[in-house]
């Protein structure tokens with residue numbers, strides 16, 4: 304029997320609650336399709352700070368590097384807001400992504416049939432939404448040097464640097480062009496080339512690379528227009544290519560097309576080596592420990608892990624079909640529109656997903 308080593312990073316806030324649901328669903332499909340999963344649970348973010356005073360302990364990074372895949376819930380809590388930047392939970396996640404070399408963050412945005420009439424936008428605007436955000440994940444302003452805070456004659460001054468090299472742009476653009484080639488052959492690159500030098504280089508390199516992909520129709524949008532177009536006519540997009548900061552913001556916006564940020568999974572990848580599979584949302588401290596979190600983005604991230612990371616396509620299909628079924632059966636968590644629907648807590652939703660798996 305084939306057995307995979309999967310590192311689990313439940314993290315903070317709602318993380319452990321939704322991870323518990325995800326592992327139960329993975330165990331179910333592993334048994335059905337006769338493969339084994341050996342879990343190794345490690346600390347990251349606030350939980351790692353509490354124990355080791357380090358948001359990314361060396362043993363966590365080491366375990367991730369030697370795994371077949373990493374499944375992360377989310378990190379972060381206001382409890383750590385006063386810490387210096389490098390000691391904060393978010394630094395643990397950023398250092399994990401860069402430590403594993405995960406430069407490509409793939410965030411599919413699809414509206415589930417049962418939720419088409421439950422978006423905050425009109426049904427006719429969202430019904431054909433099926434897009435993927437390809438976000439550069441280990442460069443840009445989240446990593447650029449110099450950064451910091453200095454005393455100046457006008458009081459304190461703080462600064463970050465948005466920087467991309469040709470190599471960084473080319474490798475993420477190639478991922479996006481290849482994905483578009485396998486989809487509807489439309490690529491929209493989002494930048495701020497009318498203002499930023501870094502975006503000018505970004506746009507030049509994307510145009511240069513496009514000559515290798517003549518079948519892909521390429522267009523460019525400034526990020527402010529893109530944010531507007533995503534609400535005006537989201538079905539104009541197929542693959543969106545963008546940098547770290549713009550991709551972070553655009554994908555939270557895109558999440559609302561689907562009904563809730565609690566529905567959006569992601570895969571953080573490199574060309575070779577273990578991927579990191581993580582919901583788009585954060586640790587939702589405002590609803591932590593209340594058993595009301597939506598576990599579906601987490602289960603869908605597990606499905607991405609099974610499909611992309613472990614090549615267990617049937618198991619991934621089953622998880623996605625189970626989500627489709629619970630939604631069609633009228634079950635909702637409270638982040639979704641709940642009018643006339645059966646509202647479940649996190650654990651109950653997990654049980655319902657397991658029942659749907661069993662009924663398949």
Ligand SMILES: NC(=O)C1=CN([C@@H]2O[C@H](COP(=O)(O)OP(=O)(O)OC[C@H]3O[C@@H](n4cnc5c(N)ncnc54)[C@H](O)[C@@H]3O)[C@@H](O)[C@H]2O)C=CC1
Nearest residue numbers: 377378379380393565584585586587588589590596597638
């Ligand atoms: N990948 C990660 O681990 C990320 C971590 N964060 C961290 O999470 C913490 C909270 O950040 P926020 O800006 O509040 O973003 P957030 O995504 O955690 O929450 C935003 C809003 O969405 C709701 N929400 C998020 N996920 C949900 C789910 N599964 N079910 C139901 N409701 C859900 C929350 O309750 C909140 O009202 C911060 O410390 C932040 O740095 C934020 C984004 C990503």
Ligand SMILES: CC(C)CC(=O)C(=O)O
Nearest residue numbers: 393396397551583584585
């Ligand atoms: C918390 C940050 C490190 C990242 C973030 O918001 C994201 O990746 O979506």
Ligand SMILES: [Mg+2]
Nearest residue numbers: 551552555583
């Ligand atoms: Mg984000």
